Amino acid sequence: MNVLKNKIKAEGVVLSETVLKVDSFLNHQVDPELMMEIGKEFAHRFKEEGITKILTIESSGIAPGVMAALYLNVPLVFARKKKSLTLTEGVLTSKVYSFTKQEENTISISREYIQKNDRVLLIDDFLANGQAALGLIDLVKQAEAVVAGIGIVIEKSFQNGGKIVRDTGYRVESLAEIESLENGEVQFKEEEATVS
Amino acid sequence: MNVLKNKIKAEGVVLSETVLKVDSFLNHQVDPELMMEIGKEFAHRFKEEGITKILTIESSGIAPGVMAALYLNVPLVFARKKKSLTLTEGVLTSKVYSFTKQEENTISISREYIQKNDRVLLIDDFLANGQAALGLIDLVKQAEAVVAGIGIVIEKSFQNGGKIVRDTGYRVESLAEIESLENGEVQFKEEEATVS
Numbered sequence: 001m002n003v004l005k006n007k008i009k010a011e012g013v014v015l016s017e018t019v020l021k022v023d024s025f026l027n028h029q030v031d032p033e034l035m036m037e038i039g040k041e042f043a044h045r046f047k048e049e050g051i052t053k054i055l056t057i058e059s060s061g062i063a064p065g066v067m068a069a070l071y072l073n074v075p076l077v078f079a080r081k082k083k084s085l086t087l088t089e090g091v092l093t094s095k096v097y098s099f100t101k102q103e104e105n106t107i108s109i110s111r112e113y114i115q116k117n118d119r120v121l122l123i124d125d126f127l128a129n130g131q132a133a134l135g136l137i138d139l140v141k142q143a144e145a146v147v148a149g150i151g152i153v154i155e156k157s158f159q160n161g162g163k164i165v166r167d168t169g170y171r172v173e174s175l176a177e178i179e180s181l182e183n184g185e186v187q188f189k190e191e192e193a194t195v196s
Numbered sequence: 197m198n199v200l201k202n203k204i205k206a207e208g209v210v211l212s213e214t215v216l217k218v219d220s221f222l223n224h225q226v227d228p229e230l231m232m233e234i235g236k237e238f239a240h241r242f243k244e245e246g247i248t249k250i251l252t253i254e255s256s257g258i259a260p261g262v263m264a265a266l267y268l269n270v271p272l273v274f275a276r277k278k279k280s281l282t283l284t285e286g287v288l289t290s291k292v293y294s295f296t297k298q299e300e301n302t303i304s305i306s307r308e309y310i311q312k313n314d315r316v317l318l319i320d321d322f323l324a325n326g327q328a329a330l331g332l333i334d335l336v337k338q339a340e341a342v343v344a345g346i347g348i349v350i351e352k353s354f355q356n357g358g359k360i361v362r363d364t365g366y367r368v369e370s371l372a373e374i375e376s377l378e379n380g381e382v383q384f385k386e387e388e389a390t391v392s
Contacts, residue, residue, distance in 0.1 A: 023306065023309075024309070025271075028273065028274065028276070028305070028306055028309065029271050029272065029273045029306075029309045030258075030261075030262055030265070030271065030272040030273070030274065031271060032262050032263075032265040032266035032269075032270075032271070032272060033266065033269075035262055035266075036266060058254060058255035059254035059255045059258060059274060059276075062226075062255060062258040062259055062262075063258055063259075063262045063272070066226055066228050066231055066258075066259045066262065066263075067228075067262075069226070069228040070228035070229065070231075070232060073228075073229075074228075075221075075225050075226065075227060075228070076225065076226040076228060076259070077224065077225045077226070078224065078226065078255060080224070080255075109224070110219065110224055110225075113219075113220070113224065113225040
């Protein structure tokens with residue numbers, strides 16, 4: 001997705017060989033026009049999948065998620081992320097380890113918002129180690145719903161999450177795939193799944 | 197805003213005389229069409245205010261905030277909410293006490309995203325005790341920017357936050373004003389600032 005790649009090139013800050021900061025348009029400040037384009041692109045890529053719900057994680061998944069939900073005309077659910085969680089009735093939980101923050105979070109959703117047989121599109125801002133995506137997949141499975149696809153804004157292809165998540169057999173669509181952050185520079189993968 | 201009030205009537209769950217649960221369309225599951233209408237309404241009410249940024253707090257402010265940002269054609273910034281925060285350079289922080297959760301959170305923004313003289317519209321999902329709004333006002337003041345208005349999705353008018361925040365002199369626009377949750381029923385205030 002060229003508009004996204006151009007934004008990453010222009011405003012992304014390479015903090016190390018593994019860390020890309022996109023605080024100016026996605027993770028802290030949010031560019032609403034770009035989010036709309038991202039939502040439209042996810043809707044386009046998954047339009048044949050019979051999506052009935054979108055599931056994301058607070059907080060950075062919400063803006064792209066709500067736009068995708070708007071274009072697919074389905075509700076968005078955002079999983080809550082907490083360091084610890086008192087077990088509550090009617091709540092599905094999964095543990096997600098963050099390599100970046102070196103801590104384990106419990107993500108949770110109310111059982112009532114993902115129903116059996118829902119066809120769920122998972123949306124997240126980054127795919128790096130794949131732990132968040134696996135946690136979301138786990139929540140959908142616990143709800144006896146179907147993972148209909150996984151939409152990622154930025155995939156760090158040099159980390160192993162993409163392989164881990166694709167190995168589960170689900171379709172993963174990443175709008176920008178980063179091959180390397182070496183020498184302080186963002187290098188994208190050449191091939192594009194869709195012209196955009 | 198009638199579409200919002202109807203949604204609250206249909207799906208809001210009165211948990212007590214002070215607590216209204218709107219998890220099905222705002223705080224956990226999100227109705228993207230309704231968020232679009234809310235964004236449009238905020239943009240309409242504040243269109244003469246020369247807004248240059250919208251500021252909200254994660255997580256429930258993000259969906260209405262990004263839609264308002266889209267219609268006002270300005271960036272959204274969401275403040276981070278953490279129980280404790282290591283002081284970092286270039287970060288503005290304010291303390292917000294939550295009566296609901298009985299805990300103090302530190303909310304924070306990067307100094308670079310709210311600039312001196314920015315005209316900032318504050319957006320939040322609820323106005324109850326006013327503490328979150330006061331925290332956002334404090335962040336804008338620290339940034340030497342201007343609070344150009346405050347947009348609230350649901351105001352619990354029977355709590356004192358509305359008075360506290362209006363007493364600061366800022367214009368507050370609430371899309372649904374709830375007068376009472378007594379007897380398990382949502383009672384709205386009669387008057388409407390704008391026909392919608």
